[in-house]
Amino acid sequence: MTQTRTTCPYCGVGCGVLASVRDGEVSVQGDDAHPANVGRLCVKGASLAETIGLTGRLLHPQLDGQPVRWPQALGAAGDRLRAIIAEHGPQAVAFYASGQLLTEDYYAANKLMKGFIGAGNIDTNSRLCMSSAVIGYKRAFGADVVPCSYEDVECSDLVVLVGSNAAWAHPVLYQRLVQAKQRNPQMKVVVIDPRRTATCDIADRHLAIAPGTDAGLFVGLLQTIAETGNVDTGFTDADAALELAAGWTVTNVADFCGLSVADVQAFYLDFITAPRAITLYTMGINQSSSGSDKCNAIINVHLASGKFGRAGCGPFSLTGQPNAMGGREVGGLATMLAAHMNFEPADLARVARFWGTERLAQTPGLMAVDLFSAIGRGEVKAVWIMGTNPAVSLPDSHAVSRALAACPLVIVSEVAADTDTSRYAHIRFPALGWGEKNGTVTNSERRISRQRAFLPAPGEARADWWIIAQVAKQLGFAAAFDWQHPHEVFSEHAALSGYENDGQRAFDISGLSELTRQQWDALEPIRWPVSRGHNKWDLNRGWRGDGQLRMVPVAPQGMQAHAEPLYPLILNSGRIRDQWHTMTRTGDVPRLMQHIAQPIAEIAPQDAARFGLHSDALARISSPRGVMVARVVVSDSQRPGSLFTPMHWNDCFARQGKINNLVDAVVDPHSGQPESKQTAVRIAAWQPRWQGELYSRTPVNLPTHLHWWRKAVPGLHHLTVCGDSLIQTELLALCQHHGWQIQVASLGETWHLLAWHQGQLMLGFWSSRALPEVDASLIVRAFSDAPQTLMARHALLGGRDLARPAVGKIVCSCFSVGEKTIIEAIEKQGCSTPGELGKMLKCGTNCGSCIPELKALLVCAERKVMIS
Ligand code: SF4
Numbered sequence: 074m075t076q077t078r079t080t081c082p083y084c085g086v087g088c089g090v091l092a093s094v095r096d097g098e099v100s101v102q103g104d105d106a107h108p109a110n111v112g113r114l115c116v117k118g119a120s121l122a123e124t125i126g127l128t129g130r131l132l133h134p135q136l137d138g139q140p141v142r143w144p145q146a147l148g149a150a151g152d153r154l155r156a157i158i159a160e161h162g163p164q165a166v167a168f169y170a171s172g173q174l175l176t177e178d179y180y181a182a183n184k185l186m187k188g189f190i191g192a193g194n195i196d197t198n199s200r201l202c203m204s205s206a207v208i209g210y211k212r213a214f215g216a217d218v219v220p221c222s223y224e225d226v227e228c229s230d231l232v233v234l235v236g237s238n239a240a241w242a243h244p245v246l247y248q249r250l251v252q253a254k255q256r257n258p259q260m261k262v263v264v265i266d267p268r269r270t271a272t273c274d275i276a277d278r279h280l281a282i283a284p285g286t287d288a289g290l291f292v293g294l295l296q297t298i299a300e301t302g303n304v305d306t307g308f309t310d311a312d313a314a315l316e317l318a319a320g321w322t323v324t325n326v327a328d329f330c331g332l333s334v335a336d337v338q339a340f341y342l343d344f345i346t347a348p349r350a351i352t353l354y355t356m357g358i359n360q361s362s363s364g365s366d367k368c369n370a371i372i373n374v375h376l377a378s379g380k381f382g383r384a385g386c387g388p389f390s391l392t393g394q395p396n397a398m399g400g401r402e403v404g405g406l407a408t409m410l411a412a413h414m415n416f417e418p419a420d421l422a423r424v425a426r427f428w429g430t431e432r433l434a435q436t437p438g439l440m441a442v443d444l445f446s447a448i449g450r451g452e453v454k455a456v457w458i459m460g461t462n463p464a465v466s467l468p469d470s471h472a473v474s475r476a477l478a479a480c481p482l483v484i485v486s487e488v489a490a491d492t493d494t495s496r497y498a499h500i501r502f503p504a505l506g507w508g509e510k511n512g513t514v515t516n517s518e519r520r521i522s523r524q525r526a527f528l529p530a531p532g533e534a535r536a537d538w539w540i541i542a543q544v545a546k547q548l549g550f551a552a553a554f555d556w557q558h559p560h561e562v563f564s565e566h567a568a569l570s571g572y573e574n575d576g577q578r579a580f581d582i583s584g585l586s587e588l589t590r591q592q593w594d595a596l597e598p599i600r601w602p603v604s605r606g607h608n609k610w611d612l613n614r615g616w617r618g619d620g621q622l623r624m625v626p627v628a629p630q631g632m633q634a635h636a637e638p639l640y641p642l643i644l645n646s647g648r649i650r651d652q653w654h655t656m657t658r659t660g661d662v663p664r665l666m667q668h669i670a671q672p673i674a675e676i677a678p679q680d681a682a683r684f685g686l687h688s689d690a691l692a693r694i695s696s697p698r699g700v701m702v703a704r705v706v707v708s709d710s711q712r713p714g715s716l717f718t719p720m721h722w723n724d725c726f727a728r729q730g731k732i733n734n735l736v737d738a739v740v741d742p743h744s745g746q747p748e749s750k751q752t753a754v755r756i757a758a759w760q761p762r763w764q765g766e767l768y769s770r771t772p773v774n775l776p777t778h779l780h781w782w783r784k785a786v787p788g789l790h791h792l793t794v795c796g797d798s799l800i801q802t803e804l805l806a807l808c809q810h811h812g813w814q815i816q817v818a819s820l821g822e823t824w825h826l827l828a829w830h831q832g833q834l835m836l837g838f839w840s841s842r843a844l845p846e847v848d849a850s851l852i853v854r855a856f857s858d859a860p861q862t863l864m865a866r867h868a869l870l871g872g873r874d875l876a877r878p879a880v881g882k883i884v885c886s887c888f889s890v891g892e893k894t895i896i897e898a899i900e901k902q903g904c905s906t907p908g909e910l911g912k913m914l915k916c917g918t919n920c921g922s923c924i925p926e927l928k929a930l931l932v933c934a935e936r937k938v939m940i941s
Contacts, residue, residue, distance in 0.1 A: 074093055074094065074095040075093070075094050075527065076091055076092070076093045077091070077092045077093075077094075077525050077526075077527035078090075078091060078104055078106070078107075078523070078525060079091075079092055079508075079523065079524050079525045079527065080107075080395070080514055080522040080523065080524045081114070081117075081118040081121065081395065082121075082173065082395050082507040082514075082524070082658075083117050083118065083395060083653050083658075084117075084242060084243055084244075084392075084393060084394070084395065084653075085243065085391055085392030085393055085394060085395065085397060085398070085516055085517040086109055086110065086243050086244075086245045086246045086391075086516060086517065087109045087395060087514060087515070087516025087517065087518075087520060087522055088103060088104070088107060088109050088110035088113065088114055088115075088118055088245050089103065089104030089106065089107020089109060089110055089522065089598065090102070090103065090104055090107075090114065090118060090121065091103070091104045092121075092122075092508065092527045094527055094528070099122040099125055099508070099527075099528070100122050101114070101118070101119065101121045101122050102114070102119075103118070107522070107598055108223075108520065108598055109223065109245070109516055109518070109520060109522070109598065110245045113245045113248055113249075113920070114245065114920060115244035115245050115248075115920040115922055116244075116650070116651055116664070116665065116886045116887050116919070116920045116922055117244075117651060117653060117659060117665065118245070118920075119887060119919065119920060120659075120662050120664050120665055120886075121507065121508075123662045123663075123664060123665075124506075124507070124658050124659070124661075124662055125506065125507070125508045125528065127531050127532075128661065129489055129490055129491065129661060130488060130489065130490060130503070130506070130531060130532070130534070131487050131488060131489060131490040131495075131501055131503040131504075131534070132490075132503050132531055132532025132533060132534060133503060133532055133533045134146035134147075134500070134501065134502055134503060134533060135498075135500070135501040136149050136499070136500055137499055137500075142533075143533060143535070143543075146500055146501075146502065147540075147543045147544060147547055148547060149500060150457075150484055150500050150502075150544050150547065151544060151546075151547025151548055152547075153455065153482050153499075153500075154166060154190075154455055154482070154544070154547075154548060155547075155548060157454050157455045157481070157482060158190065161454055162192075163190045163191040163192040163432075163434075164192045164194065164452075164453075165452070165453055165454045165455065166186075166190055166192060166194065166453070166454070166455045166456075166457075167186075167192070167194035167195070167196075167438070167439065167444050167447075167448070167453045167455070167456045167457070168182050168185075168186050168194065168195040168196075168456070168457045168458075168459065169195075169196060169197065169198075169441070169444065169456055169457070169458045169459070169461065169463060170182050170195060170196070170197040170198075170400065170405055170459045170460070170461070171197055171198050171199075171394075171400075171459055171460035171461035172197065172198060172199045172202065172392070172393070172394025172395065172396050172397035172399075172400055173394060173395065173396065173460040173461065174396060174399075174400065174405075174459060174460050174537055175396060175399065175510055175511075175512030175513060175514060175524060175537070175538075175559070176396060176399035176400075176402065176403060176512060176513045176514060176515065176521075176563065176566065177512040177513065177536075177538045177559040177562040177563055177566070178459070178460075178512065178536070178537035178538045178541065179197075179396070179399055179400045179403045179405040180403040180538070180562055180563075180565070180566040181537070181538040181541040181542055181545075181554065181556075181562060182195060182405065182459060182537075182541050183195055183403050183404050183405050183411060184411070184428060184553070184554075185541055185544070185545045185548075185550070185554070186434070186438075187404070187410065187411065187433060187434040187438075188411075188424070188425075188428045188430045188432065188433055188434075188553070189428075189430055189432055189545060189548070189550045189553060190432070190548070191432035191433065191434055192434050192438055193407050193408075193416070193434040193436055193437045193438025193439075194407060194438035194439050194444065194453065195405060195406075195407060195438060196406060196407040196438065196439065196440050196441045196444055197400050197405050197406060197441070197461070198394070198441070198461040198463070198466055199392075199394060199397040199400050199401070199405070199406065200406060200407075200440055200441040200442075200744075200745055200746060201360070201441060201466060201467070201746065201747060201749065202356065202359065202360075202392065202393040202394055202397055202746075203355070203356075203359050203390060203392050203393065203397055203746075204359070204406065204408075204440075204741075204744040204745060204746045205358070205359040205360075205361065205364030205365045205367070205368050205741055205743075205744040205746045206354070206358075206359050206364075206368050206390035206392075207401060207406070207744065208365035208368065208741075208743045208744040209365055209367075209368025209369045209371070209372055209388075209390070209625075210368070210372070210390070212365070212369055212623060212625045212743075213369060213372045213373075213376070213615075213622060213623050213624070213625060214579075214615055214616055214622060214623075215579075215615040215616035215617030215623075216413060216578070216579035216580070216616035216617075217401055217409075217413060217579075217580070218519075218579045218612070218616065219389065219390060219398075219517065219518065219519055220381070220382065220387045220388070220389075220612045221351060221386075221387040221388070221389035221518065222518040222519075222520075222600065223246060223249060223518055224384070225351055225384060225385050225386065225387060225389065226246065226249065226250055226253065226351055226353065226389070227249060227250070227252075227253035228253075228349070228384055228385040229260065229347075229349045229350060229351040229385035229386065230259065230260060230261065230347040230348050230349045230350065230385065231260070231261045231262075231263065231343055231344060231347035231349070231350040231351070232250060232260065232261070232262050232263070232350075232351055232353065233262075233263045233265065233344070233350065233351070233352040233353070234262070234263070234264045234265070234266075234272055234276075234352075234353045234354075235264075235265040235266070235287055235352060235353070235354045235357065235358060235371070236265070236266065236287060236354050236355055236356060236357015236358040236359070236750075237266075237272065237353050237354055237355040237356075237357060237358075237391060238266065238268075238270040238271065238272050238357075238647065238648070239272050239353065239355075239391070240270065240271035240272040240274065240650075240922065240925060241270070241271055241272075241648060241649060241650040241922065242355065242356075242391075242393065242647075242648045243355075243391055243517075244650070244920055244921075244922045245920075246391070246517075247272065248920070248921050250262070250275070251275055251921070254275055261277045261278070261343055261347065262275050262276050262277055262278075263276060263277065263278045263279075263280065263340055263343060264276040264278070264279045264280070265279075265280045265282050265287065265290065265340075266279070266280075266281070266282070266357060267281055267282055267283065267284050267645065267712045267715055268281070268645065268675070268710055268711055268712065268715070268717055269281065269709075269710035269711075270710070271650070271922075271925035271926070273710075273925075274924065274925035274928060277343075278336070278339065278340060278343065280330075280332055280336055280337075280340060281331075281332075281712050282330045282331065282332060283329075283330055283331030283332075283712070284632060284643050284645060284712075284715060284750065284751050285361060285363075285631050285632030285634075285748075285750070285751050286329055286330040286331065286629070286631060287330075287357070287358055287367050287370070288363060288366055288367045288370045288627055288629035288630065289321065289325075289326050289329040289330050289629040290326055290330050290332075290337070290340075291367070291370035291371050291373070291374050291627075292317070292318045292321045292326075292370050292373075292627055292628075292629050293318070293321040293322070293323060293325070293326030293337065293341070294340075294341055294344060294374045295314065295315065295318040295321075295370070295373050295374050295377055296315075296318040296319060296320075296321045296322065297323065297341045297345065298345060298374060298377050298378050299315050299318065299377070301345060303345075303378075304377050304378070305376065305377055305378070305379050306377070308376055308621060308622045308623055308624045309615070309619065309621045309622070309623040309624070310623050310624050310625065310626055311376075311377070311624045313624075313626040314373055314624040314625065314626040314627065315377075315624075316626070317626045317627060317628050318627075321629070323337050323338055323341070329629065329631075331712075344374070344378070344380075345378065347380075348385075349380060349383070349384070349385030349386050350375070350378070350380045350385075350386060351380075351385060351386055351387055351388075351389055352371050352374075352375065352387075352388050352389065353389050353391055354367075354368070354371060354388070354389070354390055354391070355390065355391045355392075355393065356393060356647070356749070356750065357647075357750060358371070359390070359744075359746055360746060360747060360748060360749040360750045361632065361741060361746070361748050361750060361751070362630070362632065362633045362739050362740065362741055362742075362748040363629075363630040363741060364741045364744055364746050364748075365741050365743040365744045365746075366625070366627045366628075366629070366630070366743075367627075368388070368390065369624075369625035369627050370627045370629070371388045372388045372624075372625075373624045373625065373627065375387055375388050376622060376624055377624065381612070381613075382611075382612040382613040387612075389517075390517070391517045392516070392517045393648075395514050395516075396514040396515060398514075398515035398516060398517065398519065399513065399514050399515040399521075401413075402515060402566075402570075402580055402582075402601075403566060406440075407437050407438035407439055407440050407444070408437045408438075408440065408745070410424055411424050411569060412424075412566070412569045412570045412572075412578070412580055413570070413578055413579060413580035414578065416434075416435065416436055416437050421433060421435060423572065423573050424569070427568075427569050427572050428553060429553065430553065439453070440740075440745030441463070441467060441745065441747075442467065442468065442738050442740050442745060442747055443745065444456075445463065445467060445472070445473050445476050445477075446472075446476070446738070448476040448477070448479075448480050449472060449473075449475060449476035449479070451479070453480070454480065454481045454482060455480070455481065455482035455483075455484070456477075456480055456482070456483055456484070457484040457485075457486070458483070458484070458485045458486070458494055458498075459485075459486040459504070459537060460486060460487065460488070460504060460537065461494075462492045462493055462494045462654070462655040462657060462723070463477075463494055464477060464492075464493035464494040464496075464497070464723075464724075465492075465493045465494070465655040465723040465724075465731060465733060466654070466655060466720070466733065467733060467738075467747070468733050468736035468737060468738040468739075468747045468748075468749060469698055469733070469734075469736065469737060469738040470493075470699075470731055470733040470734050470736075471698060471699055471734055472698075472738070474493070474497070477494065477497035478497055480497070482499055482500075483497050483498045483499050483500075484498065484499065484500045484501075484502065485498035485500070485501050485502070486501075486502040486503075486504045486537055486540055487501060487502070487503070487504055488503075488504050488505070488506040488534075488657070488658075489657045491725060492655070492657055492723075492725060493655070493723045493724045493725060493731075502535070502540050503532060503533055503534040503535070504534060504535070504536070504537050504540065505526075505530055505534050505535065505536050505537070506534070507524070507658075508526065508527055508528040509526050509528050509529070509530050509531070509534065510524055510526060510536060511524070511525060511526040511536070511559050512524055512536075512538070512559045512562075512563065513563060513596075515601075518600060519600045519601050520598050520599065520600045521582070521585075521596075521598065521599050521600070521601060522598040523593075523594075523596050523598075525594075536559065538556065538559055538562050541554070542554040542555075542556055558590065560588075560590045560593045560594070563585070563588075563593060564585075564586050564587070564588065564593075565586075566582075567582045567583055567584075567585045567586035568583060568586040570582045570583055570586075571583020571584075571586060571604065571605055571606070575606075576604075576609050577616075578616070579602070579610070579616045580601065580602070581601070581602045581603070581604045582601050582602065582603045582604075583603070583604055583605040583606070584602075584603035584604050584605045585599075585603050586605065587605075632748060632750075632751040633737070633739045633748055633751070634737065634739075634748065634751045634752050634753040635753060636714060636753050637753060639755060640696060640697075640753035640754050640755050641714075641753075641755060642676075642680065642714060642715065642716050642753070642754050642755065642756060643714060643715050643716070643751050643752070643753060643754075644694065644696070644715075644716045644717075644718060644732070644735065644736075644751070644752040644753075644754040645715055645716065645717045645718075645750050645751065646717075646718060646719070646720040646732045646733075646736065646749050646750060646752075647717060647718075647719065647720060647750075648719065648720065648721070649668070649669045649719045649721065650668055650669075650886075650922050650923075651664075651665040651666075651667070651668045651669070651886050652665060652669070652719065652721040653721075654721065655721060655723050656721050656722070656723065656725070656726055660721075660725070660726050660783075660785060661785045662785055663785045663786055663787055664886050664889070665785070665886060666784050666785045666786075667849075667882075667883030667886050667889060668883055668884070668886050668923075669719070670782065670784045670793070671703075671704055671722070671727065671730070671782040671784075671793060672701065672702070672703040672704065672718060672719055672722045672727060672730040672732075672782070673703055673704050673705070673706045673718065673719065674692055674694055674703035674704070674705050674706065674716050674717070674718050674756065675706045675708045675710070675711045675716065675717040675718075676705060676706070676707055676708070676711055676716055676756070677707075677708070677709065677711040677712060677713040677714075677715070678707055678708075678709055679713045680711075680713055680714065680716075680756075681705065681707040684756050684757065684758065685758050686705045686707065686756070686758050687705065687707060688705055688706055688707045689704060689705065689843070689844065690704070690705045690758055690759075690760070691703070691704055691705070691758070691759045691760070691761065691764075691780075691795065692704075692705050692756050692757060692758055692759055693756070693757050693759045694716065694718065694735065694754050694755070694756050695735065695754060695755055695757075696735040696736070696737070696752055696753065696754045696755075698734060698735055698736070698737065699731075699734030699735050700729060700734065700735070701718070701729050701730055701731060701732055701734060701735060702727075702728075702729045702730065702759065702780055703718055703730070705758075716754065716756060718732050719732070720732050720733070720749070722782075725783070726782065726783045727780075727781065727782045727783065728779070728780050728781050728782075729780065730782065733749075735752055735754055736748075736749055736752045737752060760842075761780070761795040761796055761797055762796065762797045762798070762799070762842070763795060763796065763799065763822065763824075763840045763841065763842060764793070764794070764795040764840065764841070764842070764843060764844040764845070765793070765794050765795065765824075765838055765839055765840030765841070765844075765845065766791070766792075766793055766794075766837075766838070766839050766840075766844070766845060766847045766849075766852075767790075767791070767792045767793075767794050767836075767837070767838045768786065768789055768790070768791050768836065768837045768838075768852050768853075768856065769789065769790045769791075769835065769836040769837075770788075770789060770790070770833075770835050770836070770856070771790070771835075772790050773790065773792070773804075773807065773836070775792070775794065775800070775803075776796075776798075776800065776803065778796060778797075778798065779794055779795065779796040779800065780794070780795050780796060781793065781794045781795075784849075786849065786853055787853065788856070788857075789853065789856055791849070793844065794840075795844075799824075801824060801826075804826055804836070804838055805826075807836075808826075808828045808835075808836065811828075811830065811835070812830070813828035813829060813830045813835050813836070814828065814829045814830070815827070815828050815829075816828075816829065816866065816870055818870050818871065822841050822842040823840070823841040823845070824838075824840050824841070825837075825838065825839045825840070825870050825871070825872070826838040827866065827869065827870050829859075832859055832861075833856075833859055834855050834856050834859050834869075837852055837855070837856075837869075839872050845872060846872070847872040848872070848880065848881075850880060850889075851869075851872070851873070852869075852872075855869050880892075880893055880894045881893030881894065881895075881896075884916060884923050884926050884927065884930070885914075885915070885916035885917060885919075885923045885927075886922075886923070887915075887916075887918075887919035887920055887923075888914070888915040888916055888918075888919065890914045890915065890916035892930065894914060895910060895914065895916060895927065895930055896930060896934065898910055898913050898914055899930065899931060899934040900934060904931075905931065906931070907924050907927040907928060907931070910927055910931075
């Protein structure tokens with residue numbers, strides 16, 4: 074057996090993973106020696122071994138839809154890019170990269186675009202995730218420095234989570250917090266979020282703030298800190314910041330934020346009296362038309378209160394992606410140059426000297442939303458998209474798709490053969506996936522870790538840095554891209570960080586620039602800076618000329634979206650526990666589809682009543698830009714006037730499941746980050762004539778007017794389908810065409826079908842007016858182990874298994890424990906705590922992400938007992 078220490082490729086927690094390969098079988102476990110997770114993994118990380126199969130992989134280069142060899146694909150990319158640059162100039166070309174890339178890949182892409190093609194047009198999906206946080210830090214500290222670590226979270230007295238559902242989006246860090254709170258019951262946790270999320274499970278206080286009003290809460294806190302007289306004003310612009318805060322009395326804040334005065338006062342008291350306080354924030358803050366100001370409002374209160382630059386304190390932006398930080402370090406945003414340097418004369422000259430180029434871009438390039446608008450207007454004529462899916466993740470995705478469809482040259486480097494974006498590609502480069510890549514990533518706390526390959530490259534897939542270097546050679550820049558190994562790319566990147574850096578630039582990993590390949594291979598996780606010489610780090614100094622930290626004056630603004638009679642609700646987008654981004658990795662893992670398997674729309678009971686909705690109903694949600702269909706979840710954790718829908722679904726997994734079809738491309742003026750969290754929408758119940766579950770061994774071509782959601786099931790095709798016109802004729806014709814024997818049950822609106830061939834189940838379809846409750850595990854078992862008796866087959870036709878009871882909706886994905894099983898353990902076996910459930914069923918005993926749901930089921934059962 075071989076065992077490799079590597080890093081999880083999902084969220085910015087950056088957990089260490091031990092990947093073992095025995096007889097070709099891969100298994101994973103948390104790496105006890107990695108400081109980010111100390112052995113823990115969440116369900117996504119624990120399922121990594123299930124994501125590495127080659128089904129659905131892009132394994133060979135393609136040119137205009139045809140498989141070709143690498144020389145042909147690279148030659149075509151070079152020729153077409155060169156022709157566009159010759160005719161329209163370098164500004165007509167753009168790269169759109171991803172926080173999934175390794176630092177070495179990112180460095181190569183940035184160097185090629187800014188250094189040699191000569192335009193600033195390289196932006197990344199990290200723009201959508203944390204670019205407001207970058208602006209916040211840069212404006213306050215003069216550099217993009219995250220001033221906190223995970224240890225700071227554990228040793229704080231007050232942990233404020235704002236705009237962050239860490240329990241689902243950063244589960245291992247959340248579990249560290251849970252345990253820290255258990256160790257120190259004096260620790261307080263405050264969650265600020267319009268929704269009562271799973272993160273609130275450990276909250277001492279939840280402020281269900283009105284969407285988009287967070288800046289008001291923190292500017293008011295600054296004012297209250299000032300009123301105590303115990304305020305530090307030794308920062309640039311402190312007076313101006315305090316002056317702007319002056320009108321933000323507790324009453325005004327409560328009014329602006331839709332909170333009670335008592336709640337606001339209590340939170341302010343928590344913050345002011347806590348010896349140490351740390352604020353964790355993420356997309357709920359960043360994805361806003363004033364996200365940068367929100368970040369600075371948070372930073373300001375930490376500076377003013379002295380809760381900064383010491384253990385357990387500080388403003389801590391959590392990154393969503395595994396290597397968003399690495400992208401920031403190399404300059405993989407259109408607004409940064411390289412190695413944290415800017416488009417300023419001294420930096421431009423320095424980088425040009427280091428790279429030995431005369432073609433260096435002199436001005437910033439187009440940020441993500443503007444970039445795709447420019448493609449739509451025909452100004453950018455070639456775009457190379459690396460490891461990301463902008464046709465799903467960018468706002469106003471219909472417009473993005475139109476832009477890509479009209480773009481003369483779309484190149485895509487991808488792991489997956491089919492994505493919403495790659496459908497527009499003229500050239501497709503097969504990239505390496507997790508387990509095959511070799512390089513480094515940086516997590517939310519500035520910790521650089523190695524992602525190591527433990528699998529061979531499949532098919533003709535190649536590393537992204539290699540593909541970029543080959544295209545650079547085609548464009549005539551061979552000498553500058555002559556790397557033979559990612560270690561060489563890393564060394565160059567590290568050397569640039571220290572180049573002419575006498576302590577003037579915060580990002581400095583020059584101490585790693587002379588590692589031998591062996592040393593680089595063995596590199597232990599390490600937080601930067603790692604300076605070779607002079608860089609004296611002090612969080613209490615600023616990284617701009619005057620050496621000062623700055624309090625940026627903030628005038629709180631609301632969201633751009635406004636509820637109005639036609640669009641009376643505000644739609645919030647976010648992540649669910651078991652899925653990742655646009656599902657290109659997690660969507661095909663059955664275990665990760667067990668928890669939530671189709672787009673949901675969470676709505677408050679008052680709004681559900683107002684719009685005639687009930688749980689499990691289908692609804693159409695629409696804005697002036699588009700429509701999506703989702704299944705309703707009525708929940709009192711949702712703030713009245715708001716809806717919540719996951720951001721993951723796309724055209725590969727659903728018809729009309731894409732939330733970004735609805736979202737407006739409104740951005741923060743400083744960061745260019747879209748306001749993805751607030752869109753004015755309306756919702757209407759949709760009662761299709763029938764709904765059904767379709768399982769088949771072979772793909773079934775459905776009529777285009779039907780709605781469907783694809784679910785991962787091992788070896789099968791599983792669709793939840795619904796529509797207004799019946800598909801019985803089509804399904805019967807299909808069975809006839811294959812010569813399958815059919816078994817049909819029909820009663821009123823219920824219609825079930827089983828198709829058999831040589832004793833094997835080939836297709837199963839269960840439909841009725843409401844979605845039939847068919848237990849997926851029973852059906853899957855019937856496909857691999859067909860029931861033999863007539864009675865058992867009749868039971869299966871009814872969606873039942875005579876031998877085994879149904880487990881219900883899966884709550885614990887780690888151990889596949891279903892809701893029915895859990896309820897039975899509570900009601901019949903007397904389990905009354907998550908611990909007791911864990912002992913009996915194992916649920917909640919691995920990653921712990923389902924514990925809030927276990928608690929909710931326990932509360933539900935308790936209520937039932939009280940009522941009865
Ligand atoms: Fe991976 Fe994030 Fe889960 Fe850690 S918390 S295992 S990095 S997804």
